[in-house]
Amino acid sequence: MDKLRSNAKFKIHVENENLIMYGVSSESAGCVLRGVVNLQLQETTKIKSIGLSLAGRMTVSWTEGVGNGHDRLFREEKAVLDHQWTFLPKQQKLHVLGAGSYTYAFELVLPGDLPESTYVPNIYTVQYQLKATIERSTFLPNICNRKIVHISRQLLPFAPEFLEPVSVANQWANKLDYEITLPSKIYTHGDQIPITVRITPLSDALRVRHLSCTFKEYMVCRSGNQGFLNTRARAHGRVLFSTRDDKFGRTNSNDGGHFVEWTKVQMIPLSNSLLDLQCDIQNDSIRIKHKIKFVLSLINSDGHVSELRAALPITICAVNKTGLPAYEEAWRSLPYNPASMLALLYQQSSVLPSYNSIAPSTLAPAADQRHNLPPTYDEIPWLVSN
Template identity: 75%
Template sequence: MDKLRSHAKVKIHVENENLIMYGASTESAGCVLRGVMNLQLQETTKIKSIKLELAGKMTVSWTEGVGNGHDRMFREEKSVLEHKWTFLPKQQKMHILSAGSYTYEFEMVLPGDIPESTYVANFYTVQYQLKATIERSRFLPNISNRKVVHVSRQLLPFTPEFLEPVSVANQWANKLDYEITLPSKIYTHGDQIPITIRITPLVDSLRVRHLSCTLKEYMVCRAGAQGFLNTRSRAHGRVLFSARDDKFGITNTNNGGNFVEWTKLQTIQLPSSPQELQCDIQNDAIRIKHKVKFVLSLINADGHISELRAALPIIICAVNNTGLPAYGETWRTLPYNPTSMLALLYQQTGNSPASTSMINANYSLPSYNSIFDSEEEEEQQQQSHPSSAVLPPPTYDEISPWIVSN
């Protein structure tokens, strides 16, 4: 008899949690989501159905004044992608599954025109999520689990100028020369940005109060895009990094007619999480870009305070490379790889092959089924309930002829 609280566990394992679409939305071939869903039953259990759902949702929220100093929060949500896998369909009688491990494969080609995963708190969000549901009888709670999949876009190709150092140099009010240099314009999550700052004062009377460096992320949600924001476009910004040096240029002496040069190497550590740092995005719904900004606060001879401001744009990408993806990356992303799938089946689930049951859902993969001998196939077909026979993993010698021939 089923208990109110089941000890069953369901887990979702994907081949890659961070999927990348290469090219613009009008030219991208998309990407492939594949993985396995594993159900662990410690006792015989009655189950109504087993399914897996992929849902992509876009959410935009903003505030508007309604008069008398009051604001009203608006929120709109739209579905951008839906797909469902039914591994065990509903029927008149409940399915009875014996204790053991049940594994279900899933695969889907995501179209290349879907929006990228984005998370801007209380402003704009696009999220793709897998949800596994083990439906039980009417009066018993379902067994479920969720997994978020991040989808990025790599715009190609980058011209060679993106690989060259980026710098801004000029003279300010005939009082100083300045130069700010970055080694490249393209960066990705977890990178370090070394920035070289050189200031050459041209007069002795100039003093520095402080030098600040800031990395900012700018977002504009476009009006009327994707059915959202029937009024005006909404802008949002946030500071990702900020540093201030109050000792920069503390000395300024003229030694034998040669003016000193103030130099500084400022390093910016980029966040590793896609939630903390968004990639540059430009689509029908939103535009995201990044700038490194500098402010040099100066004290003139008469005590007047001036500020020298400069900004350098940078590009945050999912992958820090240029040109087309490498052959190895393309081969691993698009075709079916039986070796990696078997690793998901037996290694990520934490089960030994002798205790794992294999069920193919909605389709039959010849790369897996055809490598078993006739005795095992006959034993599998004799099963009358949804659970299949206990199948040992194929050896390398059994897999390699199929890979070569196909």
């Protein structure tokens, strides 16, 4: 008997929550979203329909001063993607599903010109969300499950940006030589950025107050079709990492006519969160880039304080690879295989779907029925382990 609060377990499982499109929007082939929706019923239940939707929404908003101390909120929202799957269609009579587990597979090729998932607080947001819905009988609440899918864009492999180190070196005011180097320009979430700073003072009277290092994210949003949203851009920046060394360069002695070299290796940890650290983006609506900035505060012989400033641009990508994908990642580009998705579901849930519940949806013509059946329970653990 149906209850107001159902005991059904309803979940969305996707092959990959973080999808990557390779190349610029005009050249990218896009990517493929694959997954399964799993319904577990503890008792016989009446259902109107079961469906799944994928919605992509872009939102641009900010507050604009209109004079006399008044502000006006400008907001623009549009759909960038809408797709529907129907697993159990509506009909005159309610569907009656017995207790057990039911699995529905889905797949969608996403176009390469979609905007990347982005979150700039109070200014610009692009979000993609899956929503699975079980529509129940009259007066009973529907059962829903949601999952966010993150879409990133990646430079094509072997692009020069992947291979070039980053370095800045010069002489400052005939008082010191400096060199700041990074092993690469490309980094991704969870990386550690090693930065080597070398300073050679050309005057024994030069003293260092401190050396500071700041990692910043810069965002410029241009979007809209009318009014201020179309004529004025909005900029937003945030500090992702900052440190200050008050002991750097404390030793400065002349030994046989050779001045010392001040050296420091600064590690910058990058967040694993896709919200706390955005990938670099360049499209018609928004530009996001990253820089590492240094400030060396110096005390001259006359007591005057000077500052040497330097900035190095880096690129945050979805993946930091220059060659072919690793063997364990190659399966993500293979054609969709329901058995693989069942293995994925087995890893994420201790309760397997009923074999009989999935067999009818994969039956081929009579001559090939046994060949095309899903794997048995004895076969699934082997699929997972391999």
